[in-house]
Amino acid sequence: MSIKIVGSPDKDLTPYIHRAAKFFADSLLTKQMQDYTYIIVKFDKKLDEYGAASVEGYNSRNMPREFLIEINPHLGARGILETLAHEMVHVKQFALGELIWTEKHTHPKWQGRKIDYDATSYWDLPYEIEAHGREKGLVYQWCDDRNLLRESWYREIF
Numbered sequence: 001m002s003i004k005i006v007g008s009p010d011k012d013l014t015p016y017i018h019r020a021a022k023f024f025a026d027s028l029l030t031k032q033m034q035d036y037t038y039i040i041v042k043f044d045k046k047l048d049e050y051g052a053a054s055v056e057g058y059n060s061r062n063m064p065r066e067f068l069i070e071i072n073p074h075l076g077a078r079g080i081l082e083t084l085a086h087e088m089v090h091v092k093q094f095a096l097g098e099l100i101w102t103e104k105h106t107h108p109k110w111q112g113r114k115i116d117y118d119a120t121s122y123w124d125l126p127y128e129i130e131a132h133g134r135e136k137g138l139v140y141q142w143c144d145d146r147n148l149l150r151e152s153w154y155r156e157i158f
Contacts, residue, residue, distance in 0.1 A: 001022065001025055001029075001034035001035065001037045001038070001039070002037070002038045002039070003018055003021050003022060003025075003039050003040075003041065004038075004039070004040045004041070005017055005018055005041050006040060006041065006042040006043065007042055007043040007044070007073070008043055008073075009043055009073035009074075009080075013077060013080070016077075016081075017041060017080065017081075017084065019142075020081055020084055020085070020139075020142050021039065021041060021084060021088065023138075023141075023142045023145065024084065024085050024088040024138050024142070025037070025039075025088065025091075027138060027141065028088060028089065028091070028092035028138075029091075029092055029095060033095055036059060036065050037065050037066075037067070037091075037095065038057070038065065038066045038067070039066075039067045039068075039069060039091065040056070040067070040068050040069070041069045041071065041084065042068060042069070042070050042071070043070075043071050043072075043073040044070045044071070044072065044073070045072075045073055045074070047070055047071070047072040048072075049072065050071070050072055050075060050079065050083045050086075051069065051070060051071045051072065051083040051084070051086060051087045052069070052070045052087070053067060053068070053069050053070075053087040053088075053090035053091055053094070054067065054068050054070075055067060055094050055101075056068045063095070063097065064094045064095055064097075065095065067091045067094065067095075069084065069087040069088070069091065071083050071084060071087070081139050081142070082135050082136065082139055083135075085134065085135040085136075085138040085139050085142075086131045086132065086134075086135040087131075088138070089130060089131040089134050089135065089138075090127065090131055093127055093130070093131075098110065098111055098127070099127045108125075108127070110125075110126045110127050111126075
């Protein structure tokens with residue numbers, strides 16, 4: 001898997017972001033899928049939300065394999081890791097075909113079912129329920145794997 005970090009708010013944080021993205025991918029995607037996946041993590045000061053994930057390219061079988069994750073750089077280390085984990089869940093959803101949301105589709109499809117995005121609360125969207133449900137667990141596992149659970153910035157998460 002290829003991961004590129006663009007515009008990191010702190011060059012000392014960049015290797016952690018890269019390792020966390022790889023760890024999250026290992027937890028969410030098969031090895032075979034990772035072999036053909038390209039992810040750009042871009043920090044955007046103009047972003048009004050915490051983050052966003054989108055499909056940027058497809059393989060020869062028309063399956064999403066190139067992704068852009070945008071993250072607001074003003075979130076601090078903890079917020080960046082949580083947002084990265086959340087958006088990596090969306091990458092998994094796109095890559096597996098669970099979530100389809102392209103310019104051709106004005107409404108997302110979740111597991112083959114059209115979702116009325118405008119009539120559904122953000123917190124009730126099934127793909128957001130999964131992403132929010134997994135983000136803290138992924139960050140916990142990554143921090144535990146690196147003996148970071150005692151760090152003050154981590155303890156604020158839970």
